[in-house]
Each structure stands twice: as C-alpha cells, then as structure tokens.
Amino acid sequence: MSDMTLDRTTLVGTAPPTAARRQHSVIPGFGLTLGLTLLWLSLIVLIPLAALFVKTAELSVEQIAAILTAQRTLNALKISFGLSLAAAAINLVFGAVIVWALVRYDFPGRRILDGLIDIPFALPTAVAGIALTTLYAENGWIGSLLAPLGIKVAFTPLGILVALVFIGLPFVVRTVQPVLEDLDHELEEAAATLGAGRWTTIRRVVLPAVLPAFLTGFALAFARAVGEYGSVIFIAGNLPNISEIAPLLIVIRLEEFRYADATTIAATMLVASFILLFIINGLQRWSQSRTGRTA
C-alpha cells in the first residue's frame, strides 16, 4: 500500500494555485457586495424556501408522519430516489467509458462526441421529455425495435430511468474529464516500467486518482435526477405506486388542494437535496485536497 500514497502525492504537478489567502484585504466593496449577496439570496432563495417550512410547521408531528408514511408517498420517494440512484450508477459506468474514450483516444469525430455530451444540460427538459417519449413509445424509432423483444420503455419505470440517464450523463462526464486529463502520464509509465500490467496500472494508479471526481459526478447526477420533473412526466406512466415520481406527487397533491401534503413532501425533498449538496461539496473539497496537497 505504501507505493499508493506516494502516487497520490506526486500526482499533482498541474494543480491550480489555491484560493484566497487569509489577510486583511485592501480591496473595497466587502460590505456592499456581501450585503447585496445576502439580500438577494434571502429574497429569491431563503425566504421562499422558508415559506415551505413555515407551511409544513403548521402541521402537527403526527400529521407530518402520516403524510410521509402514506404508502403512496413512500412509494413515490422510493421510485424517485431508487431510479435516480440506478440512473446515476448507469451514468457512472458509461460515463467512465465515455470519458476514457474522449480523453485517452484520438479518433475521427472525437470533438463532436465531446460537444454532444452537454446537450442534455442545455436542452430544455420538456423537449427532452417529448422527444424521448416519441422515440421509446411502442410506435417510436427505438420502441418499435424493442417491442418485439417484449421490452416496454415508455410509460414504465424503465422510461423514467431512460430520462434520468439522459439528464444525468453530462454531470459524470464533465466532472471526471478534467481530472483524467490532468493526470500525469509519467505515473502510468512508471508503473508500467515497474512491471505492472495495464489493468493493474489502471486499477492501482488511475482509479484512486479519479475516484473523488467520480463520486462527485455520481452525487451531482443523483441530485439532479431526484428533483427532475419535465423530462420524466411525459415518458413515465404516472401510475401511483409504480411510476409516479415524488415531484409529480407534489404537483398532484397541489392540484388536489392538498397543500399540506405538497409542502411536506417538498420540504422532505429539500432537506434531502441540502444534505446531498453538503456531501457533494465535501467530496469536492476532499478531491481538491487530494490533488492539491503539494501545491
């Protein structure tokens, strides 16, 4: 194991200089900019989100518990979190393949492939939703090929998975890509010179270096997928307990005048996403500290 530690610390040659030094700044505008930032943040983000908790707090603990433990709520949360996890996992695997191809190999069309990765990020979710539904419905381009095999995608949980994979892909690829690009060639060459096989080198040298980035990308894709609405509602069957995602349940509760249910589920998801964000930021710091140790 000792050689591994060595690897990690030598990895870093190319890391960026670290941020803001601690000192008393002569630059003007601290009060003004921080004040405006806090004001703007409060007005647009914090106060509106607080309304959600105030509304939920109007309920008793028993009521909140009853809403959250209702079979339909539990199932919706299970579907949202479960499928998001699965989608992020698929993106992790194929993201790795794609990143490797893009960074390590030169082939015709590489640039185009690279550019396409960002499409799900820039394409509005509703457009993605109707496009995927049209493709994967039984009479669609892909759906009609899968139908004879007995595979149904649109209007099943599988359809939700497809949509979530679509929207999550750029997050994994774009987080891992720069780290793999920055990885020092010499390490792998050294490992090879020392007699390590290609697979061993990848496993022992490359993987530890890109692992934090992978985890961050995974968490980002997961966080994005849990809240996703636009692309999913078109392709999901929207069947309670089977293909009804939590954000849709929030909308349905809202449309049924059941504000308490809507806000309680929303607040729960909000807490979950806040925790996720903390994990992501922690992961990013971990990843930075690993790559920035010798800087």
Add this chain to the structure above:
Amino acid sequence: MSFHFKPAVTAALIAALAVPVGLAPIGFTPAARAADVSLLNVSYDPTRELYQQFNKLFADKYKADTGKTIEIKTSHGGSGKQARSVIDGLEADVVTLALAYDIDAIADKGFLAQDWQKRLPDNSSPYTSTIVFLVRKGNPKDIKDWGDLVKPGVQVITPNPKTSGGARWNYLAAWAYALKKEGSEDKAKDFVRNLFKNVPVLDTGARGSTVTFTERGVGDVLLAWENEAFLSKKEFGDDKFDIVVPSLSILAEPPVAIVDKNVERKGTRDVAEAYLKLLYSKEGQKLAAENFYRPRDPEVAKEYEKVFPKVDLVTIDDAAFGGWRKAQKTHFSDGGVFDQIYSN
C-alpha cells in the same frame, strides 16, 4: 490545442445574447392588447376546440352589438388543477369546468356564491356529455361493456380521477354499472379495483390520456368523454378507431359559472354574462353539437339526434351518489374509495 476564436462564432454569440435583450420590450407591449375588453375563460381539457370556435363567435357578435373589440383568453388543463389555479389567484372571469364539484371548491373559498349552480338554466350546464369507450379499429379485444374492462389482458386508459374531471365521470360510470350488476358496494369496490389494475398509464388530464391512447398506441380501450372520442375519430380518421357505447353510462354535466370576485374587480360582469348566455343560444348550442357535446336545447338536440347514440344514463344526483359533494367525499377525498384502491 490552440483554437482561434472565429469571428463567425463571436457574431453568433453576440446575436444569441443580444436577441433576448433587444426583443424584450416587445414583451411589455403585447401586440394583441389592442382589444377594448378582455375576458379569461378557465376551462378543462377537451374543450379546446369548442371554445376556440365559440370565442370567435362571441367576439364577432360582441363587435356587432357594441362596436367594441374583445379578446377572449383561455386556459385548459385537468379540471381539478384548473380549479386550483383559480383558487390560487388565476383571474378567471368565467370558469367552464368538467364537473360541479370543482366549481364548488372555488365557491368554498369565497370566489362566487354557494348557490352558483342555480343561476343559469339546466344546472348551469349548457351542454352535456357522457362516457364512452374508444377502441382500436375492429375492436380486436371484443370490448362491449364495462364488464369486459376487468378481463385479464385488457389495457384500459383513463386519466387520474384525483386531477381530471373526465376521469371522475369515468370512475363513477364504472361504479354505477358495478353497483347495478353486482348489487353491493363491496363488490363495486372490487370491480373498480380490478378495472384500475388494468390501467397502465394514468395521465393527469383527459387530453393526456387521449394522446397516450391515440398517438402513443398504448392500451386497448380509452375511457373517454363522448366528445373526445368523436374528436379522436375526426382527427385520426374513421379507419383507426371505433366507438363502443356501454350498456350504462353517466350523464356528465360540465357546468359554467361567473367568478363573482374576479368580474367585480375587473368590471367584466356584463361581458361575462353575455358570454355564458350565448352558450345557451341556438348558435351556441349548434356549435356545441358540432363539437360533439350534447346540446340542451330540444330543437337543436333533435337536429343532431343522429350523431349521438342512445345510452342508458344515470346521473350524479341518483341515490347511488347523492350529488357531487357526497360523491367527492366518498370516492375521491383523502382516504376515500379511490385511495383505498391504490393503497393495497
């Protein structure tokens, strides 16, 4: 790795950013705001085509009568959802929803008088409809009546009764059939449970379900508004779908009402009243019939007699249901029969 910033790309970039900013002022001065009066009709899903034509009819009449131009805006969606929007502040002058309960819900929040349904003739429902089955051409699954919907292997498409008015009519029609056939509420409950077991997609509005069935090709039978079923045949051609009329269905009365609180604020009561009245006129009734809604006016009804099949109809005020408020409470409220169906 060096990459020169091409002038063309720079230009495209600047254009992409400048266009929204440059055109923004247009947004502040809506071009169509030239009209003297404007009216907002918040309606449910399948009435899009009807009100598109009806609005034109009213605008022309209004212009002829008063010399003023009027712009009528519409919003469509699941009936329950639309009611929610009005309750949350969507400033509808008139609501034309799928069922009385949704307007009751708006009235409960004080937007209009509780007795709104008595203010216009025929329970404030200028047209009626019913629930029929739309099946694929030739009826390959041989679906003839409600009983066929619970057979294994039959896929039924209906929207979600919690959000869609049409779906509530669907559900209640099924309930009425089961109650009559099986004789007990428990058995009726089993029947609707089995029916919903055969539902692979639950859209939030009637139109969503129609699109799922017709365009996406999912399911063997669509439980639909009669008008929606006729429209699908018209849109997609007679060679694609057949309409099956069940032995028993429900008289669906989609009501209309003026939202007092909003028309008073906006000063549009007279226009709103004239608008709803026109629905009851001969012209309005004919237009409804042209769009496959059953007209109330006896003469117009006679004229279009051949269009609409004869069906044995129960009504929401029958003993089995006891009116919308009771039906809503029993079947669609929190923990009601519909929730029980989906919770186990």
Add this chain to the structure above:
Amino acid sequence: MSNASPVRDEPAAVKWTVIGLAALFIGLFIVLPLVNVFAQAFVKGWQAYLDALVEPDALAAIRLTLLVTALSVTANTVMGLVTAWAITKFSFKGKSFLITLIDLPFSVSPVVAGLIFVLLFGAQGYFGPWLIDNGWKIIFAWPGITLATVFVTFPFVARELIPLMQEQGTTEEEAAVTLGAGGWRVFSRVTLPNIKWALLYGVLLCNARAMGEFGAVSVVSGHVRGETNTIPLQVEILYNEYQFQASFAVASLLALLAIVTLLAKTALEARLVSRSGRH
C-alpha cells in the same frame, strides 16, 4: 495532447470497443432524441414548420420567454458578479456555507421552486391576498414566471465565476487599489477583462436554462394561451392538441438554442483554456 506512449495504450481491440461503446451510448441517448425533434418538426415540410412558428400563440410564447429570460439573466448576471466578488475577494467566516446556499436552487426540484412562490404570492398564500387587493399580479403573470426562473437559474453565473476568480487571487486588484484606483475602476479595468469569457459562458448557460425551464414555470403559469405560456409550456400545449408537428417545431427552437449555446460554449472553453494557460 495525445502524445501517447506505447505503455499507456490498450490493445486496439479494447480501444475500439471503448470508443464504440461511448459512441453507441451517446448516439442512443443524446443524438437520437435530438435528431428526432427535428425529424418530427419537419415531417410536413418547411411551410408547415414556419407556419407553426408564426402562429399568434407561438409568437406570444416566444415574446414572453424572451422577456422573462432577459429579466432573469440580467438580474442573475449582475448579482452573480456581486456574489463572486464578495466570495472570492475577501475571506470571512461561513463562506463555504454561503456557497452551499447559493448552490441550493440547483438541486431543488423545479416543482418545489414553483410551489414556494405559490405559497408566498398565491391568493391563499402569505402575501397574495394583500398583493391582489392592491392590484399586483405575481402568480399566473409574468412577474411570477420571472421569479421562478430567477430562482432556478440563480447559481449559474456565480458558479462559473467563483472558481476562476479564486484561482486568479487578489494580487492584481490589490495592486490597482494601491495605485489609487476606485472600486468600480478596479472591477471594470482589472477584474472584468480577466473573467469576461467565464462570465459570458455563465451567462450563456443561464440563458439556456432560463429559456427552457418547464417544471417551475408550469406551476406558476396558469397556462393562459397567448399570455402566460412560455415556449416550453406552448410545446406541451400543442403536444396535447394533436398538433405534434407544430409542437416539435416550437420545440426545435429550443433545441436549436441548445445547439447554439453548446457551439458558443466550445468556442469559449477553448478561449478560456488558452488564456489561463493550463494546458
């Protein structure tokens, strides 16, 4: 970049399998949906395509989207700069917590983003009754749609600027201040030229997201045709009216926007990389 040495190369079979898999995955999940949008949009030819775009309700949706986008992108650009300045040019306690809060809208479900503004400004909400009595329409009108869009696109500009400005440190600004330059001068002459490409990049992403937002806007829109429907909502409405070709035609505008955004982004990235000299 690819001065690959033999020891870093996998066998050709492995290499091409990996490339093939990557291409297949991207093709299936990204290219096909995109191609599909345009295929469906042009299924009835150019004339029908153009007709769908100049239809009055579609035009109204385009106008509303442009208005909302212009407002929210402008607001978030200015405030993104302010935020990035506060965070990167000074050190203070709770900074990382602040950054997490700024990121928050990014992981909040769009539906929740819409819901919170209904809770605040809806007729049954906390401020709604007062606002409505005083003639202010927020929900179901452009201000509400703009608010929801600002919320959803809140982190985009700041997120792009913060890492870059952190990397650049404060030395140049400090030098300028020492030489007697005022705050605005330091910002416009020293900081801005250093970050302009990252800023533009952030603005582009913010713009794309603002134009395409669906979930949040859907909750606060009210779906009044020709008045409160944005382009994505118009896409949904047309889709629900059997006008599939028109729906995809309008959707293709947004797809086109995505493609233009990405082309510009690629160009900007090349610019950023060559400037910061990291490669």
